[in-house]
Amino acid sequence: MEQTARMSESISRRPGRPLGGQLVVDREHVLDAAERVIRRDGAGSSLEAVAVEAGVTKPIVYDRVGGRADLADALAERLSDRMVLATRTALAGETLSQMGLTRFIEANLRTVADNRELFLYVTGGSTEQTALGRLSLAERSTTPLTKTLAVWRSSIQQDPGVAEAWAFGIVGMLQMVSQWWITQDDRSAEEVAGQISELLWNGLPGRT
Amino acid sequence: MEQTARMSESISRRPGRPLGGQLVVDREHVLDAAERVIRRDGAGSSLEAVAVEAGVTKPIVYDRVGGRADLADALAERLSDRMVLATRTALAGETLSQMGLTRFIEANLRTVADNRELFLYVTGGSTEQTALGRLSLAERSTTPLTKTLAVWRSSIQQDPGVAEAWAFGIVGMLQMVSQWWITQDDRSAEEVAGQISELLWNGLPGRT
């Protein structure tokens, strides 16, 4: 009676091979569910809750996306994709202006704000393995940034290692500023973006 | 027989009020033990292991330092103290030079390398509460940096909010660069420090 599938009638929650031999609940479905749960319950969400939201049981989650570290990694990829998408227009031009940089940072902040809990889930790695997993989000965001940097500044082309270090540094700066910014509401995104842009563009001593 | 205290003979591991009514195992003792455990077993160390290493039981740990979040916070304070101490000489002068900035960053990197596991433990917040707890390390490192920044650049004095944003940004940059740097050993601290210093000093476009 009340033990029938409650979540979604379209997916089969009972064992056995489905018609056509195709997976009813695929990886994307589980990741969507994970996002909903995290958005609703916060960054401390469990895999169990994700499974329930997806309308399946835990082993399915492990089969589709792997363990907790893999889930965080997959969600990091989603978030970084949104980051890249949101900031793409700001980095579009051939040459970079301070205005463009500011808009890049502001878009970054807004994307974090729009995905607050997801951001905290992804950046808040749990174990020692996942602590390094934060680099995963960084690396993904870093790749396009590295290319852009190489275009901007000729000196980077002479020493390619610089671009990588800079990209990680900038991503780290943006992550920390984002984390600090979303915990307080008395500053606008424009204001903070302008301040960070000023630092990254003109350097600590400023233009003389 | 073999159930006697095995760890340290000087501390009393049996219940009852000790002589003189003074605590035998104080907060610092527990924090020292926590550091040893984390250094030995990595960032995934449990409170149970900390208690064993300290020669006491778990409730003692909770009484002395609180829960896991409090432990991470206390260790973050220790680490940031070491950071400040190691970088103090680099920031000593009245005016800042790029060389001084480079040495500041390099000292930062070396301190992280010397406290690798501790750094990963502190920055790798576990739950959603502790995710914001990474700000704790940042804020502690930020405070002296903010003061220094205010001295360096007059424009900051006009808008005090800038210093805070910059300090968080710089700390985030250093944390991410550290995390990236300690996972690969084909770059020297000097090299990376010089590259990040160049970015922070001259800005993205560089000095023309």
Added chain:
DNA sequence: CCCGTTACTTACTGCTGGTAACTTTTCGCA
């Protein structure tokens, strides 16, 4: 001499990540 306080331990709960083993359905093939 004894009782309250202090300091500590034992023993537990609740939850989470992860996995082994079992069940049900479908499909391929004789």
Added chain:
DNA sequence: TGCGAAAAGTTACCAGCAGTAAGTAACGGG
């Protein structure tokens, strides 16, 4: 047509961890 193999999922479990309640031994003041 019937039957075994494979696929898809569930149930039921384990180990480990954070955190806590309740019990116990030693000291000190009246």
